[in-house]
Amino acid sequence: MDIKYNADVIVVGAGPSGVSAALSVAKEGKKVILVERASYPGSKNMYGGAVYTTALREVFGDDFEKFKYERIINSHTWAFLNDEGSFEITTKNDNSKFAYAIKRFSLESQMIEIAKKYGVYYIPNTLVKSLIQKNNYVVGIKTEQEEYFAPVTILADGVNSILAKELNLRNNYQPKDIILSVKEAIKLDKKTIEERFNLKEDCTNGVNKQYFGSDFGSLKEFKNLFMMTFLFTFKDTVMLGVGVNLADLSKNQLNINEILDEVKKHPDIYPLIKDGETIEYSAHLIPEGGYKKIPKLVSNGVIITGDAAGFVNGVHFEGTNFALISGKLAGESALIALDNSNYSQNTLSIYNKKLEKSFILKDLYSYRNVIEKLYSRTNSISVYYPKKIKEFFEIVTSANCISKSKQFREYFFSFFKDRKIDELFKDIFAGFRCALDIFFGK
Numbered sequence: 117m118d119i120k121y122n123a124d125v126i127v128v129g130a131g132p133s134g135v136s137a138a139l140s141v142a143k144e145g146k147k148v149i150l151v152e153r154a155s156y157p158g159s160k161n162m163y164g165g166a167v168y169t170t171a172l173r174e175v176f177g178d179d180f181e182k183f184k185y186e187r188i189i190n191s192h193t194w195a196f197l198n199d200e201g202s203f204e205i206t207t208k209n210d211n212s213k214f215a216y217a218i219k220r221f222s223l224e225s226q227m228i229e230i231a232k233k234y235g236v237y238y239i240p241n242t243l244v245k246s247l248i249q250k251n252n253y254v255v256g257i258k259t260e261q262e263e264y265f266a267p268v269t270i271l272a273d274g275v276n277s278i279l280a281k282e283l284n285l286r287n288n289y290q291p292k293d294i295i296l297s298v299k300e301a302i303k304l305d306k307k308t309i310e311e312r313f314n315l316k317e318d319c320t321n322g323v324n325k326q327y328f329g330s331d332f333g334s335l336k337e338f339k340n341l342f343m344m345t346f347l348f349t350f351k352d353t354v355m356l357g358v359g360v361n362l363a364d365l366s367k368n369q370l371n372i373n374e375i376l377d378e379v380k381k382h383p384d385i386y387p388l389i390k391d392g393e394t395i396e397y398s399a400h401l402i403p404e405g406g407y408k409k410i411p412k413l414v415s416n417g418v419i420i421t422g423d424a425a426g427f428v429n430g431v432h433f434e435g436t437n438f439a440l441i442s443g444k445l446a447g448e449s450a451l452i453a454l455d456n457s458n459y460s461q462n463t464l465s466i467y468n469k470k471l472e473k474s475f476i477l478k479d480l481y482s483y484r485n486v487i488e489k490l491y492s493r494t495n496s497i498s499v500y501y502p503k504k505i506k507e508f509f510e511i512v513t514s515a516n517c518i519s520k521s522k523q524f525r526e527y528f529f530s531f532f533k534d535r536k537i538d539e540l541f542k543d544i545f546a547g548f549r550c551a552l553d554i555f556f557g558k
């Protein structure tokens with residue numbers, strides 16, 4: 117092949133996976149071009165609000181200490197919503213620094229600045245339209261104005277990855293494999309947030325709440341709606357969002373904006389955002405196909421990483437850590453190919469081996485049935501068990517002069533009265549199946 121290369125590696129997309137990939141290559145003194153369609157960092161990207169620090173530290177090394185954040189997220193609540201309120205479980209550790217609340221503009225800006233310091237050549241405001249292929253190898257990219265050539269191209273272009281589709285590497289996603297999420301950034305003054313969420317003035321603590329259940333307000337009529345609601349505290353904003361899979365939205369003919377409006381009115385959520393001003397509204401897709409929908413990850417001259425490869429664990433709201441670490445592994449694999457001057461699929465498949473050794477494929481494998489099982493028990497998770505949990509705690513907390521034994525007995529038998537026995541068994545089976553998969557995972 118007689119090609120004049122502009123760089124050793126081209127990375128498409130400057131989200132967490134792309135910057136991480138570019139950085140790991142540049143740190144070894146290789147020439148990297150990082151191309152991003154957005155005119156300013158992070159403007160095309162969206163998340164709930166927490167970037168996980170273990171992964172950030174692993175990718176950025178000593179530079180990690182320089183990251184500016186708005187709050188440290190170290191309080192987690194799982195809440196099951198019902199019509200009147202919720203049942204919540206919270207874990208809190210003010211000494212933990214396990215996740216940072218950083219807005220995407222700030223996160224991407226900081227990551228890109230560090231990458232540039234190590235020599236990454238960053239090209240913003242440039243859409244990669246297609247890949248250039250020669251003799252069955254990807255050898256570069258075509259933007260609207262230019263062509264750039266490199267022996268290895270890393271696709272970190274996010275959930276829609278048109279470039280992976282161009283190479284026919286993507287498994288076909290069905291609507292059930294994709295979540296549509298919308299989020300509002302709600303501005304409140306800093307003091308109000310600190311009072312409402314019991315936070316310190318120095319921003320060393322912050323809250324993430326994940327809400328389950330849809331049995332409230334006008335959503336009550338949808339008995340099979342699986343939705344996840346999230347809330348994150350920032351310095352002077354609260355991020356509130358909701359995600360529903362595309363199949364559920366279309367089956368129920370629902371508009372996700374209306375779901376978020378309904379969530380905002382919930383009696384447990386409204387007081388947290390009351391008098392706030394919505395200063396930003398965003399929407400994004402999340403790949404949720406998991407292990408079964410992982411695309412072919414390498415081909416001659418090309419590697420796929422991050423959301424483009426579907427590396428997300430939706431059950432735990434983990435995406436940035438998968439993106440950062442998979443990007444790093446993609447970069448390391450490109451370096452091995454460069455050292456061997458061999459860019460074949462065979463050489464680049466070291467990436468698959470690295471992923472298998474990491475938590476990424478291990479977690480995706482052990483959760484391979486979980487999302488499917490959750491969806492198959494939507495009514496149980498969204499409506500029935502939130503109701504039963506509420507009833508249980510009403511017995512625990514009600515001093516109503518009826519013997520507790522009687523109440524707990526009635527409660528126990530109510531499962532068999534108001535639930536068909538086969539439904540109960542299906543719930544138990546689904547729960548066990550998920551637990552066993554995770555326990556005996558890789």
Ligand SMILES: Cc1cc2nc3c(=O)[nH]c(=O)nc-3n(C[C@H](O)[C@H](O)[C@H](O)COP(=O)(O)OP(=O)(O)OC[C@H]3O[C@@H](n4cnc5c(N)ncnc54)[C@H](O)[C@@H]3O)c2cc1C
Pocket residue numbers: 128129130131132133134151152153154158160161162163164165166167168242243244245272273274275278297298299357359400401402421422423424427428433434435436437439
């Ligand atoms: C609502 C929501 C909440 C979430 N909450 C969390 C959370 O709290 N914590 C967490 O860890 N994860 C969360 N995630 C997941 C996390 O945001 C993603 O997993 C992560 O951003 C993926 O990073 P990435 O670099 O692979 O892709 P992205 O961040 O999507 O970046 C892809 C980049 O590629 C660029 N691009 C795309 N196509 C082209 C092209 N043709 N040419 C040039 N550039 C291109 C895009 O502009 C973009 O900058 C959430 C996601 C959503 C949607």
